[in-house]
Amino acid sequence: RYHVTAHVNGFFVNRSTASKFDPRPHSSAACHAHLLVDVLSSASPKFKASFATLLAKAAALAKQGPSSIEWMVAAGSSLGGKLPWNTPASTASDEHTYDLNRAEDELCASYGMDERGVLRDWNEEYQCCRELPVTSLKEELVRARVMYKIVTEFVEAATQGAVAIVEGHIPPINPMDDESAHVYVFNNIFFSLSIDGKDKAAKDAAGGEEAAYSAANRDLQGVKAFNEADVRGLHTLATTVVDYLGVRVIAQSVIPGILQGEAASKLVYGSVDGGKTIAANSKMHALMLEAGAKLHIAERSIKPLGKDEADLAAEKEQEALGVVPVSGGEAGTDVVQLCGPVEAKGIQGSDGRLYVLDLVRITPKDSTFYAKREAAAALKEGAEKAPAPEDDGLCFMRDDEGYVALLRPELVQLYSLWKQNQTRRTNREVRKAAKDAKTEHKKLAAEAEAAKDDAEKTEDAATDDDKAKETEESELEEEEEEEEVPPVLLNPNVFMKYAASTDAEQLAADEAAAKDAAEYLQRIVVPAFVADVRRGSIAPADGYALTQLMHSCGINMRYLGRLASLCKKLETIGGISKYILELLEVEMISRAAKHVLADVLNSNDAVRAAPGEAIVQLLNGILGSSSAVVEKKESDDFDNTNGKKGTKGKNTPANGKGGVSDVIESEVVAPVLMDVKTLWTRLDKEIKSRFDYTLSLWGPGGQELRAAHEEGAAAPLGRVHKIVLLRRLCQRLGLRVVSRNYDFSASCTSPISLDDITGVVPVVKNSLPAHPLTQAKQLLERGRVHLSQGALSSAYEFLQEASSLLFQVCGAAHEDAALCSSSLATVLYHAGDIAGAIAQQQRALALYTQLEGIDYHDTAFAHANLALFLHANAQTDLAVAHLRRSIYLLEFCSGPHFPEIS
Numbered sequence: 001r002y003h004v005t006a007h008v009n010g011f012f013v014n015r016s017t018a019s020k021f022d023p024r025p026h027s028s029a030a031c032h033a034h035l036l037v038d039v040l041s042s043a044s045p046k047f048k049a050s051f052a053t054l055l056a057k058a059a060a061l062a063k064q065g066p067s068s069i070e071w072m073v074a075a076g077s078s079l080g081g082k083l084p085w086n087t088p089a090s091t092a093s094d095e096h097t098y099d100l101n102r103a104e105d106e107l108c109a110s111y112g113m114d115e116r117g118v119l120r121d122w123n124e125e126y127q128c129c130r131e132l133p134v135t136s137l138k139e140e141l142v143r144a145r146v147m148y149k150i151v152t153e154f155v156e157a158a159t160q161g162a163v164a165i166v167e168g169h170i171p172p173i174n175p176m177d178d179e180s181a182h183v184y185v186f187n188n189i190f191f192s193l194s195i196d197g198k199d200k201a202a203k204d205a206a207g208g209e210e211a212a213y214s215a216a217n218r219d220l221q222g223v224k225a226f227n228e229a230d231v232r233g234l235h236t237l238a239t240t241v242v243d244y245l246g247v248r249v250i251a252q253s254v255i256p257g258i259l260q261g262e263a264a265s266k267l268v269y270g271s272v273d274g275g276k277t278i279a280a281n282s283k284m285h286a287l288m289l290e291a292g293a294k295l296h297i298a299e300r301s302i303k304p305l306g307k308d309e310a311d312l313a314a315e316k317e318q319e320a321l322g323v324v325p326v327s328g329g330e331a332g333t334d335v336v337q338l339c340g341p342v343e344a345k346g347i348q349g350s351d352g353r354l355y356v357l358d359l360v361r362i363t364p365k366d367s368t369f370y371a372k373r374e375a376a377a378a379l380k381e382g383a384e385k386a387p388a389p390e391d392d393g394l395c396f397m398r399d400d401e402g403y404v405a406l407l408r409p410e411l412v413q414l415y416s417l418w419k420q421n422q423t424r425r426t427n428r429e430v431r432k433a434a435k436d437a438k439t440e441h442k443k444l445a446a447e448a449e450a451a452k453d454d455a456e457k458t459e460d461a462a463t464d465d466d467k468a469k470e471t472e473e474s475e476l477e478e479e480e481e482e483e484e485v486p487p488v489l490l491n492p493n494v495f496m497k498y499a500a501s502t503d504a505e506q507l508a509a510d511e512a513a514a515k516d517a518a519e520y521l522q523r524i525v526v527p528a529f530v531a532d533v534r535r536g537s538i539a540p541a542d543g544y545a546l547t548q549l550m551h552s553c554g555i556n557m558r559y560l561g562r563l564a565s566l567c568k569k570l571e572t573i574g575g576i577s578k579y580i581l582e583l584l585e586v587e588m589i590s591r592a593a594k595h596v597l598a599d600v601l602n603s604n605d606a607v608r609a610a611p612g613e614a615i616v617q618l619l620n621g622i623l624g625s626s627s628a629v630v631e632k633k634e635s636d637d638f639d640n641t642n643g644k645k646g647t648k649g650k651n652t653p654a655n656g657k658g659g660v661s662d663v664i665e666s667e668v669v670a671p672v673l674m675d676v677k678t679l680w681t682r683l684d685k686e687i688k689s690r691f692d693y694t695l696s697l698w699g700p701g702g703q704e705l706r707a708a709h710e711e712g713a714a715a716p717l718g719r720v721h722k723i724v725l726l727r728r729l730c731q732r733l734g735l736r737v738v739s740r741n742y743d744f745s746a747s748c749t750s751p752i753s754l755d756d757i758t759g760v761v762p763v764v765k766n767s768l769p770a771h772p773l774t775q776a777k778q779l780l781e782r783g784r785v786h787l788s789q790g791a792l793s794s795a796y797e798f799l800q801e802a803s804s805l806l807f808q809v810c811g812a813a814h815e816d817a818a819l820c821s822s823s824l825a826t827v828l829y830h831a832g833d834i835a836g837a838i839a840q841q842q843r844a845l846a847l848y849t850q851l852e853g854i855d856y857h858d859t860a861f862a863h864a865n866l867a868l869f870l871h872a873n874a875q876t877d878l879a880v881a882h883l884r885r886s887i888y889l890l891e892f893c894s895g896p897h898f899p900e901i902s
Contacts, residue, residue, distance in 0.1 A: 085730030112160030123253035158251035162242035222359025234287040244762040246598030257350030269346025275498040280336035298489035299339040364514035369405035411554025416488040541857035542893040561693025579897035592686035621679040721895040776805040818847035860889035
């Protein structure tokens, strides 16, 4: 072991030992050098050889990888989105040795806070970026690059802070309040919890916690939508949602003055008391109107509910106690003009900026979701004839009243385009009918005149009629092209407890429009999605791809059960691939398991402190063939009865008295143990409640047991793929397991052991835009369209320009850059430049692997495309290796029935 000294003249090896400090240079191996690497290479031949090997490997990767990694985000970081759910097995044979450096790192943990200099003002940096000018392409590039950098760093800091809060390292700023109301300010970031595990059943029987949990996602969607609208002068907050150990944490930048009370910041728009009083500042309203025009949000006149007697009595009681009542800013009880949800808040910070937050409901409620509930309420009130809900699987109702079902912003965009096209078609038919009638009238008049004239005049009139008809048709087409149909504007406040408009006719029209949008989702979008899957035009390879595809089509994830029911009907006639039903059920199970595990972890703080046993129990209950937990418990009871000690691990005290782990196992984990049947009963209940679906392939003991309970049903052999489910469970729950061959056979009761769980990582959602630069996105789409049309030259130009712009914004380390490289490879392949196509495809493969992970679905497709190009270049041996890799990854992600491999 060598001890190295850093000196003004370089580095050298000193004479110090493990027990004696001697700073003098070593007598025989001082190894003076200006670089530390040279000192280590001179002192250790093994280091020199290993370092040379490492450099050679890096040089080989550099030939295939991106040339710039300034903002390269490794797969599995808080920005990757697709967490690496598996880790290599440890090859270390020895235990950890005592290391003071490791203890010092733990002691000095800053949890994402930069201790060098003053704390960063995230909000000021973020808002200054949004205020940068965009009058030219150069300015837009600068703005996009700085915005991408700052939001990336904010997400990293917010993720580390959220993890520290869940683990209990950071105290709240209001420790005397109820735990559900705890908020935190750390590193100039405001943290709040969207769910509370304490006294869950008694705290809010109406499902308020579930509403808060789902509202965090919808608020993030609203922030993204307003960021995309990009209205100058209207500011949003940098927002990140972190799920960790069953707790959802919302991290936001801090509005200046918001923590100092009404004197520093005030409410200028919206309501803070559920619509009892509403503020509508004229300046803020103008900005909201501009954003509403882009987001299809209508302006309406709304009357506040007003304060009731209980509110007035509470205010008088506070005044009597000398408590200053909470001020509502400019809010009042007068009728106001509002553009946006009533619950959204416009805050004027101490910096003079206008901030909009709490953007949970920027779209109307999904009326289909509440059809059965409305019918039941009508019957309960004694209505003579209650509206009968649809009985075809379109309507379902969850038990919790607090959950609010909304339409997605993507659906509202699609619905507006659909209505505009319908309006154009109707107007065209009306104009055509009017002109046809006019032409017919002229024709009759011409025939009457022709009867009086000679034959020559008749021919001339006929010719004039033909020319007039052609002129009218051209005029009709020109009018259709020039016609501007206004976009559809929806009222997000319909179906609420307060009136969404003071005009009764307008309110009825708004409710009808919202119901029509929900009907559009059910009758057109969902069936069209299934039809596209049936035709093979879309084929999501895993749960993540399915989620992204459904969201892009405006379909909420609660309709997974609806999609599965339609696919199950088509399977009976052989009209759809088997894999899609398998994929849908895997996604539903993983989402239900996330809530089950969250309830278990939140039931006791000690369980969250040592969650390994609960996680293993959940995974074994889902993936095992029998109740491994019950058998283990019976075995432990038998050992305790006979006074025996079980097998101790290496860290168990030798005296047999046990440590903290024994206390946790005996006093905490035991109450949450459940057998497989109980676990699957709970999962079935969650899936039925959330997706209105009953599993047909999965169940306790596997698909054979479920099929055996169904009379006359044959076991669906090969329809249950446990490794696919394990992968998706780990991704949804934020788990990491060891990479090994797991035994999922019927004889294995516990395929997962505690040693297989290598860690729990946060699952992060952030407000980063899907595309870092709008111009690059448009060029990329245009290039791909030209490629599909066979215009290779123009496609190559568009794609090259898009790649250049992306490189300037995010250093080419973005999924759009990988798509650019892949599309360029296809262009070069069709143009005959096979070598160039291989180089571009290798670049795309390296980007996908680095950014999204080795088992990402686009990584598998990149392997397949590279195999095609290599085969065309007579490199069949390499092509076969990449093709096998692609098949393996696709089967790994979606099972053997995936259309691309089956």
